[in-house]
Every structure is written in C-alpha cells, then in structure tokens.
Amino acid sequence: MEHIHDHSKEINVVKKELPNDSLLCDLGDIFKLFGDTTRIKILYALLESELCVCAICELLGMEQSAISHQLRILKNANLVTSKRSGKMSIYSLADEHVREIIELGFEHLTEV
Amino acid sequence: MEHIHDHSKEINVVKKELPNDSLLCDLGDIFKLFGDTTRIKILYALLESELCVCAICELLGMEQSAISHQLRILKNANLVTSKRSGKMSIYSLADEHVREIIELGFEHLTEV
DNA sequence: CTTTCATATGAATGTACATACATATGATAA
DNA sequence: TTATCATATGTATGTACATTCATATGAAAG
Numbered sequence: 001m002e003h004i005h006d007h008s009k010e011i012n013v014v015k016k017e018l019p020n021d022s023l024l025c026d027l028g029d030i031f032k033l034f035g036d037t038t039r040i041k042i043l044y045a046l047l048e049s050e051l052c053v054c055a056i057c058e059l060l061g062m063e064q065s066a067i068s069h070q071l072r073i074l075k076n077a078n079l080v081t082s083k084r085s086g087k088m089s090i091y092s093l094a095d096e097h098v099r100e101i102i103e104l105g106f107e108h109l110t111e112v
Numbered sequence: 113m114e115h116i117h118d119h120s121k122e123i124n125v126v127k128k129e130l131p132n133d134s135l136l137c138d139l140g141d142i143f144k145l146f147g148d149t150t151r152i153k154i155l156y157a158l159l160e161s162e163l164c165v166c167a168i169c170e171l172l173g174m175e176q177s178a179i180s181h182q183l184r185i186l187k188n189a190n191l192v193t194s195k196r197s198g199k200m201s202i203y204s205l206a207d208e209h210v211r212e213i214i215e216l217g218f219e220h221l222t223e224v
Numbered sequence: 225c226t227t228t229c230a231t232a233t234g235a236a237t238g239t240a241c242a243t244a245c246a247t248a249t250g251a252t253a254a
Numbered sequence: 255t256t257a258t259c260a261t262a263t264g265t266a267t268g269t270a271c272a273t274t275c276a277t278a279t280g281a282a283a284g
Binding site: 005007010011013014015017018019021023024025026027028029030031032033034035036037039040041044045047048049051052054055058059095097100101102104105106107108109111 | 117119122123125126127129130131133135136137138139140141142143144145146147148149151152153156157159160161163164166167170171207209212213214216217218219220221223
Binding site: 005038062066069070086087088 | 230241242243245246250251252
C-alpha cells in the first residue's frame with residue numbers, strides 16, 4: 001500500500017487510548033489460556049471442585065501427560081494452584097476471575 | 113496409566129455440571145478470538161471509534177491483507193460489523209460484550 | 225470504457241503449541 | 255532398601271493458524 005489516504009484525526013485519538021504493545025500482548029496471553037478446549041474443561045471442572053490430576057484425566061478421557069502440561073501452563077499463569085496430598089497433587093482455582101470470564105463468554109455465546 | 117485409583121464420587125458430581133463438548137468448544141473459540149495480539153488491538157481500537165481498514169493498518173503498522181483476514185474472522189464471529197462508505201469499509205463493534213470481556217481480562221492482569 | 229484506490233481473498237509459508245511417548249521425580253508402603 | 259503409584263517434564267511430531275504474496279473484486283473518477 002503506497003498511497004494511504006489521510007486518517008490522522010481518527011488515528012491520533014485512538015492511538016492515545018491504545019495501551020502499549022506489551023500490555024496488549026499480556027492481555028492476549030490471558031485469553032489464549034481460555035482459548036483451548038482442554039484448558040477450558042479443566043477450569044470448568046475446577047469451578048465445581050478441587051481435583052487431583054488423575055481425576056481430571058479420567059474426567060476428560062485424556063492422558064496424564066497432556067493434563068499435567070496444561071496444568072502447568074494454568075499454574076504459571078496463576079489461574080490455578082496446587083497442593084500435595086500424599087502422592088497426589090490437588091489442583092484448585094486461584095481466584096474467582098476464572099468464573100467471571102467463563103460466564104461472560106457464555107453470555108456472548110448464548111446471545112448471538 | 114493402568115491403575116487408576118477411584119475418583120467416582122468427585123467425578124460424577126463434576127461430570128453432571130460440565131457442559132457438552134460442543135458447547136465448551138464454542139466457548140474456547142470465543143476466547144481464541146481474543147487470544148491474538150492483532151485481533152485484541154483491532155478490537156481495542158474499535159472500542160474508541162469505528163475505523164476503516166486502512167486506518168487500522170496504519171494504526172497497527174501492519175499489511176492490509178493481514179488486517180482484512182483478521183477482520184473477516186472477527187466478523188464471522190459476530191464481534192464486529194462493517195458498512196461500505198464509497199471505496200472504504202468501515203468496521204465497528206457489534207456489541208458491548210467485547211468491552212466487558214476485555215475489561216475483565218485487564219482486571220485479572222492488574223490484580224496478579 | 226480505463227485507471228486508480230480500497231478492500232477482499234486464495235494459496236503458500238513459517239511458527240506456535242497441544243499431544244504423545246519416554247523418562248524422571250516425589251511419595252508411600254513393604 | 256526396593257517396588258509401586260502419582261505426577262512432572264524433556265523431546266518429538268503433527269496440526270492449527272497468522273502473516274505474506276499475488277491477485278481478484280468493488281467503487282469512484284476521468
């Protein structure tokens with residue numbers, strides 16, 4: 001695109017309101033966490049009850065390795081926490097933001 | 113994993129509350145839309161003002177083709193709408209859910 | 225009509241990432 | 255200690271998808 005017509009008015013207004021790249025990137029990363037079916041299922045399950053890794057595997061019908069990898073991602077993002085209980089690791093939600101975000105997604109889903 | 117210990121109590125409770133696969137998949141797809149930096153930027157910009165494709169390109173410093181592809185994805189998902197104005201296509205947000213979802217994401221970002 | 229600008233779209237490419245496999249670590253029991 | 259269960263993690267692989275390039279379509283002007 002060589003000949004761009006003038007948008008300076010609109011663009012300058014918008015540009016001021018737009019957060020910096022790093023922040024927008026972080027924001028995208030948060031939604032990316034919710035953008036995977038496996039992770040959504042895990043988070044949704046944890047909304048109901050804390051669960052050990054093995055229970056999540058059985059619930060989703062997936063391999064333990066896959067679940068553990070996803071749990072680590074969720075933990076690094078501070079969406080879930082874990083505690084040891086003997087041989088097991090029990091995972092639970094870190095806070096209520098997860099519930100709010102999922103519910104908001106559902107709203108959009110049902111209203112369109 | 114051959115020898116799975118018994119989780120039937122917890123699992124049965126959670127299983128009843130878990131939506132079906134198709135619904136969870138759709139839910140994930142919505143968040144996937146917000147999980148890309150380019151799309152987040154576009155949506156954020158449209159929160160401030162309706163914009164033509166060319167303005168978005170200039171604002172984000174990206175190629176027109178890339179922007180158009182992303183706009184199509186957002187339009188197919190009913191997050192944005194477009195209208196023709198001469199040679200230009202003006203894009204705007206379809207509803208206020210976008211604002212709510214982005215704001216909620218920001219909350220999580222700033223509180224952790 | 226032809227030309228030019230604005231946008232849309234098909235195809236190719238590179239990258240990010242979810243899963244599988246193999247293996248390591250941690251914890252309890254014998 | 256060794257054996258077994260539960261989980262974690264490193265690596266490889268396949269797939270999904272964002273961007274680019276090239277081109278097509280749409281709209282206005284000359």
